[in-house]
Amino acid sequence: MNRIASLTAASPKRVLPGFGLSLGVTLLFISLVLLLPLTSLVGQLSGLSLAEYWAIITEGRVVASYLVTIGAAAVAALFNALFGLLMAWVLVRYEFPGKRLLDALMDLPFALPTAVAGITLATLYSSNGWMGQLLAPLGFEVAYTWVGIALAMGFTSIPFVVRTVQPVLEDMPGEVDEAALTLGASDAMAFRRVILPHLWPALVTGTGLAFVRSLGEFGAVIFIAGNMPYETEITSLMIFVKLQEYDYVGASAIASVVLAVSLLLLLVLNLWQGRFIRRLHGGKG
Amino acid sequence: MSIRLENVAKTFGRNTALEPLVLDIAEGELVGLLGPSGSGKTTLLRIIAGLEQADSGTIRFGDRDVTRMHVRDRRIGFVFQHYALFRHMSVFDNVAFGLTALPRRTRPSSGDIRARVHRLLEMVRLEEFANRYPAQLSGGQQQRVSLARALALKPDVLLLDEPFGALDAKVRQDLRRWLRHLHDELNFTSVFVTHDQEEALELSDRVVVMSNGRIEQIDDPDTLYRQPANRFVFEFLGDVNRLEGTIRNGTLTCGDARLSVDLDDGPHELLLRPHELKLSESASNHAHLPVTVTAVSPVGAEVRVELEADWLAEPWMATVRHADFERLTIKRGQRLFVTPRRWHRFEDSAAHRSRASLIS
Amino acid sequence: MQRIGDSPRVRRVLVGLAIFFSALFLLLPLVAIFAQAFAEGLEMFWANLSDEYTLAAIGLTLFVAALTIPVNLVFGVFLAWLVTRFAFPGRRLLQTLIDIPFAVSPVVAGLVYLLLYGRNGWIGGWLDSHDIQIMFAWPGIVLVTIFVTCPFVARELIPLMQAQGAREEEAAVTLGASGWTVFRRVTLPNIKWALLYGVILTNARAVGEFGAVSVVSGSIRGETNTLPLHVELLYQDYNTVGAFTAAALLALIALFTLAAKAFLEWRATRRENAA
Numbered sequence: 001m002n003r004i005a006s007l008t009a010a011s012p013k014r015v016l017p018g019f020g021l022s023l024g025v026t027l028l029f030i031s032l033v034l035l036l037p038l039t040s041l042v043g044q045l046s047g048l049s050l051a052e053y054w055a056i057i058t059e060g061r062v063v064a065s066y067l068v069t070i071g072a073a074a075v076a077a078l079f080n081a082l083f084g085l086l087m088a089w090v091l092v093r094y095e096f097p098g099k100r101l102l103d104a105l106m107d108l109p110f111a112l113p114t115a116v117a118g119i120t121l122a123t124l125y126s127s128n129g130w131m132g133q134l135l136a137p138l139g140f141e142v143a144y145t146w147v148g149i150a151l152a153m154g155f156t157s158i159p160f161v162v163r164t165v166q167p168v169l170e171d172m173p174g175e176v177d178e179a180a181l182t183l184g185a186s187d188a189m190a191f192r193r194v195i196l197p198h199l200w201p202a203l204v205t206g207t208g209l210a211f212v213r214s215l216g217e218f219g220a221v222i223f224i225a226g227n228m229p230y231e232t233e234i235t236s237l238m239i240f241v242k243l244q245e246y247d248y249v250g251a252s253a254i255a256s257v258v259l260a261v262s263l264l265l266l267l268v269l270n271l272w273q274g275r276f277i278r279r280l281h282g283g284k285g
Numbered sequence: 286m287s288i289r290l291e292n293v294a295k296t297f298g299r300n301t302a303l304e305p306l307v308l309d310i311a312e313g314e315l316v317g318l319l320g321p322s323g324s325g326k327t328t329l330l331r332i333i334a335g336l337e338q339a340d341s342g343t344i345r346f347g348d349r350d351v352t353r354m355h356v357r358d359r360r361i362g363f364v365f366q367h368y369a370l371f372r373h374m375s376v377f378d379n380v381a382f383g384l385t386a387l388p389r390r391t392r393p394s395s396g397d398i399r400a401r402v403h404r405l406l407e408m409v410r411l412e413e414f415a416n417r418y419p420a421q422l423s424g425g426q427q428q429r430v431s432l433a434r435a436l437a438l439k440p441d442v443l444l445l446d447e448p449f450g451a452l453d454a455k456v457r458q459d460l461r462r463w464l465r466h467l468h469d470e471l472n473f474t475s476v477f478v479t480h481d482q483e484e485a486l487e488l489s490d491r492v493v494v495m496s497n498g499r500i501e502q503i504d505d506p507d508t509l510y511r512q513p514a515n516r517f518v519f520e521f522l523g524d525v526n527r528l529e530g531t532i533r534n535g536t537l538t539c540g541d542a543r544l545s546v547d548l549d550d551g552p553h554e555l556l557l558r559p560h561e562l563k564l565s566e567s568a569s570n571h572a573h574l575p576v577t578v579t580a581v582s583p584v585g586a587e588v589r590v591e592l593e594a595d596w597l598a599e600p601w602m603a604t605v606r607h608a609d610f611e612r613l614t615i616k617r618g619q620r621l622f623v624t625p626r627r628w629h630r631f632e633d634s635a636a637h638r639s640r641a642s643l644i645s
Numbered sequence: 646m647q648r649i650g651d652s653p654r655v656r657r658v659l660v661g662l663a664i665f666f667s668a669l670f671l672l673l674p675l676v677a678i679f680a681q682a683f684a685e686g687l688e689m690f691w692a693n694l695s696d697e698y699t700l701a702a703i704g705l706t707l708f709v710a711a712l713t714i715p716v717n718l719v720f721g722v723f724l725a726w727l728v729t730r731f732a733f734p735g736r737r738l739l740q741t742l743i744d745i746p747f748a749v750s751p752v753v754a755g756l757v758y759l760l761l762y763g764r765n766g767w768i769g770g771w772l773d774s775h776d777i778q779i780m781f782a783w784p785g786i787v788l789v790t791i792f793v794t795c796p797f798v799a800r801e802l803i804p805l806m807q808a809q810g811a812r813e814e815e816a817a818v819t820l821g822a823s824g825w826t827v828f829r830r831v832t833l834p835n836i837k838w839a840l841l842y843g844v845i846l847t848n849a850r851a852v853g854e855f856g857a858v859s860v861v862s863g864s865i866r867g868e869t870n871t872l873p874l875h876v877e878l879l880y881q882d883y884n885t886v887g888a889f890t891a892a893a894l895l896a897l898i899a900l901f902t903l904a905a906k907a908f909l910e911w912r913a914t915r916r917e918n919a920a
Contacts, residue, residue, distance in 0.1 A: 015818055016731070019731050021723070022727040023727055025720065025723040029720045034742060037754075086666070089659065100907065102663070102667055103907075108899065110849075112675075113854070113895045115874075115876050115892075118855075120674045158671070173367070177648045177649045178336055178363070179370075179434075180649065181355075181647055182357070183357075184357045185382070189386050197371075197373040218752050223880065236752045243759070248760065251756055255756050263748055270741075336647050
C-alpha cells in the first residue's frame with residue numbers, strides 16, 4: 001500500500017477520484033489471478049536441468065505434435081484470412097436480404113462452447129455424418145485426420161479476421177475507391193493495389209490472432225482429431241495426457257513452450273502493427 | 286477539350302438534385318461552380334466525372350459522347366476535397382499510380398514513368414518529398430500531390446471538388462493563385478466546385494451560380510458581380526444591406542429615414558452593398574439616413590463598420606477606406622449619416638428583372 | 646456513386662460465396678446440434694434433460710457463472726476506470742497483461758492453477774494440510790473460470806470509455822460530486838450497455854469453458870461435472886443424443902448472446918442516427 005500511496009501523492013493534479021483504489025484492486029487481481037499462477041510454472045520447471053528440459057520438449061512424439069498443431073493452425077489461419085476478408089467485404093460493401101443475420105452468425109464460434117463445436121463437427125464429418133457421407137465417396141476423409149483438426153481450428157477462429165477487417169473497411173472513405181477509378185484502374189487492380197494494402201495491417205493482425213488461438217485450441221479439436229500419437233495428436237492434448245499420467249513436470253515443460261510461442265507471436269504482432277500504423281498516421285521515417 | 290451538357294438531370298430518391306440543365310464549357314476554360322451546400326454543384330461535377338450517373342441528358346467531351354462511359358475511361362483528372370491520397374503509398378507512388386495502372390501495351394517504360402512523375406513533382410514544387418508518405422505532409426502539400434496525381438495521365442478535363450475547402454485561409458490564397466498560373470500554362474479545361482464566392486470570382490474565367498439544383502446565372506466574374514440576374518445571385522455574391530419602406534412622390538420613408546428614389550408609389554425593398562454606402566457627418570439633400578456606429582473592425586484594405594438605427598430591422602455593414610475612416614474619426618457610439626452611392630432592386634416575380642440605380 | 650466491385654456480376658458471385666460458406670461452416674453445425682438433440686423425439690429430449698446428472702451439471706455450471714460474473718465485473722470496471730481516466734507509467738503494460746488469458750491455451754491455464762493449488766503446489770500443500778481442497782472441486786473450477794473470462798468486461802468498457810473521455814466526470818467533480826456519486830450518476834449511465842454486453846460475454850464463456858475446467862475438475866459425475874464436461878462424458882459414452890441435448894442447452898445460451906449483441910448494436914446505430 002505504500003507504493004500506491006506514494007503514486008497518488010506524486011501526482012496531486014489528478015482531478016477524478018479513485019486512482020488509488022482502482023490501482024490497488026487491479027494490481028491485486030492481476031497478481032493473484034494472472035501472474036501468481038504463471039510463476040508456478042517457472043517454479044515447477046526450476047527443478048529441471050537444461051538438458052532434461054530439452055529432452056522433454058524435443059521428444060519425438062512431442063515434436064510430431066508441434067508439427068501437427070502448427071501445420072493445422074497455419075491452414076486454418078490461411079483459410080480464415082480468405083474467408084474473413086470475403087465476409088468483411090460482403091458485409092460492409094453490399095446490401096442484401098439476411099445481411100444482419102449473417103453478420104450476427106459470424107460471432108457464433110466465440111459464443112458457442114468449444115466442446116459443443118467439437119462434438120458437432122465430429123458428428124457432422126464422421127463417415128456417417130451429413131458431411132462425411134457426402135465427402136467419403138469423393139475420397140475425402142475429414143474426421144480423425146489433420147484436415148479435421150484444421151477444420152475445428154478454423155471454425156473456432158472465424159470471427160478474428162472478420163471482426164478486425166470489418167471496422168477498417170467501414171472507416172475507409174469512398175473517395176479512396178473513386179480516386180483509384182478516376183485514375184483509370186480496373187476493379188481488380190484497384191483492389192490489389194489500393195484496398196488490400198489499406199486493409200493489410202488489420203488482415204495480418206486478425207490472421208495472427210486466429211493462428212495463436214488455433215495453436216492453443218483444445219475442446220473443439222480433440223473430438224474430431226482422432227488423437228493418434230505422431231499423426232493427429234495436438235500439443236494441447238499432449239499436455240493433457242501428461243497431466244492424466246501425473247507427469248506434471250513434462251506437462252509444464254511442454255506448456256512453457258506453447259506459452260512462450262503464443263506470447264512471442266502476440267508481441268511480434270503488436271510491434272509490427274505499431275510500426276505500420278506509425279507510418280500511416282505520421283511520424284518520421 | 287470542350288464539355289457540353291444537355292438536359293442533364295438527377296434525382297436521389299425523392300429529392301431533385303439537378304433540374305434539367307444545359308451547360309457549355311469551352312476548351313481551355315476554367316469554370317467555377319458556385320452555390321450554397323445542397324445546390325447541386327458537387328452532383329453536377331460528379332456527373333461530369335462519371336462518379337454519378339445522370340438520370341437523363343447527354344454529356345459530350347469534344348465530339349466524344351461520354352454519357353454512358355465508365356469513369357475510368359473518361360480521361361478525366363479528379364481532385365478530391367479531402368485529397369483522397371493513398372496513405373500506404375509514397376508521394377512518388379501516388380503520382381505514378383495512374384501511369385502504372387495503364388494496360389501493359391500503353392504503359393510507358395518505368396524510366397519514362399519515373400521521369401514524368403519527377404517532372405510533375407517539380408511542377409507542384411514537391412520534388413524533395415517524393416519518398417515521404419501522405420501523413421508526413423501538410424494539407425496544402427497533400428492537395429498539391431493530389432493535383433499532380435490527377436494531371437499525370439494528361440487528362441482531357443480536370444475536375445476539382447472544393448479543392449481548397451479543407452485548408453486555412455493563407456494556404457488557400459497561395460494555392461488559388463498557383464492553380465490559376467498552372468491552368469494558364471498548361472491550358473487544360475477545368476471545372477471546380479466551391480461555396481466561396483471570393484474564390485469563384487478570383488479564379489474563374491466564367492462562374493456558374495447554382496441553387497436548388499438549378500443554374501441561376503453563367504457569366505464572367507465582372508458581369509456576374511455588376512449585373513446579377515436575380516436576387517439570389519446578388520445576395521450570394523456578397524454582403525447585402527436591406528432598406529424597406531414606403532414610397533410616395535419619389536421619396537422612400539422608413540421611420541425618420543428618408544431617401545429620394547425614382548420609383549412608383551407603394552412599399553419597396555432596396556438592397557445595398559456595404560461598399561456602396563458613404564458615411565458622412567451630415568445628411569444630404571436626397572438622403573436622410575441617421576445611424577449609430579456599433580462596431581468597427583479594421584481588416585485588410587478596408588474598415589468594416591457596423592451600423593444600427595431605430596428604423597433598421599437588422600444592422601447594416603459599411604466598408605470604408607482607411608483614409609475616410611481617419612478623416613471621420615469613426616468611433617463606436619458615433620452618430621453618422623449614410624448616403625447610398627447606388628442601390629439595387631429585384632422584382633419578386635419569377636421574371637427575375639433587376640434594376641440598379643446610381644444616385645447623384 | 647461508383648465503388649470498386651459494385652458491378653452486379655461481381656456482387657452476386659461474392660454474396661453467393663459468402664452465404665454458401667457461412668451456411669456450410671456456421672449454420673450447418675448449428676442446425677446439426679438441434680437436429681441431433683431431437684433425433685429421438687421431444688420426449689427423449691426431456692428425459693435426457695431431466696437426467697439427475699445433467700441437472701447437477703446445469704446447477705454447477707450456473708453456480709460457477711454466478712460466482713465468476715460479479716468478480717470479473719468489479720475487476721473490469723476498476724481496470725477500465727484506471728486505464729481510461731488516469732495517465733501513469735505502466736498503463737500500456739497493464740492493458741497488455743489483461744490480454745494474457747486470450748493468448749494462453751485453456752489447457753495451459755488449467756495446468757498453472759493445478760500446479761499452484763494442487764497437492765504438490767506452493768499454496769496447495771499448505772491448503773491440503775488444513776484440509777481445504779481447491780483442485781478437483783468447485784473452487785478450482787471457479788478460479789480457472791475467473792482466469793479465462795477476466796478480460797471480457799474490461800475489453801468492452803475500455804474502448805468506449807476512452808472514446809467518451811473524462812469531461813463529463815470532471816464536470817461532475819467540479820460540481821462537488823463524490824467519487825461514488827460520479828460513478829453512479831455520470832459514468833454508469835454512459836457505459837451500462839457495454840457493461841451488460843461484457844457480462845453476457847463473460848457468462849457465455851464461463852458457462853462454456855472446457856479445456857481449463859477439464860484439467861482442474863476431475864470430472865466427478867454429479868459433483869464436479871460442469872455442462873461442457875458432461876457433454877464430453879456423454880459423448881464418450883456413445884450417448885450421442887444425450888450429449889447433444891446438453892449441447893443444445895449451451896447452444897441456446899450462445900444464440901442468446903448473439904441476439905443480445907445484435908440488439909445492442911442495433912440500438913447503438915439507431916441512437917447514432919438519431920443524434
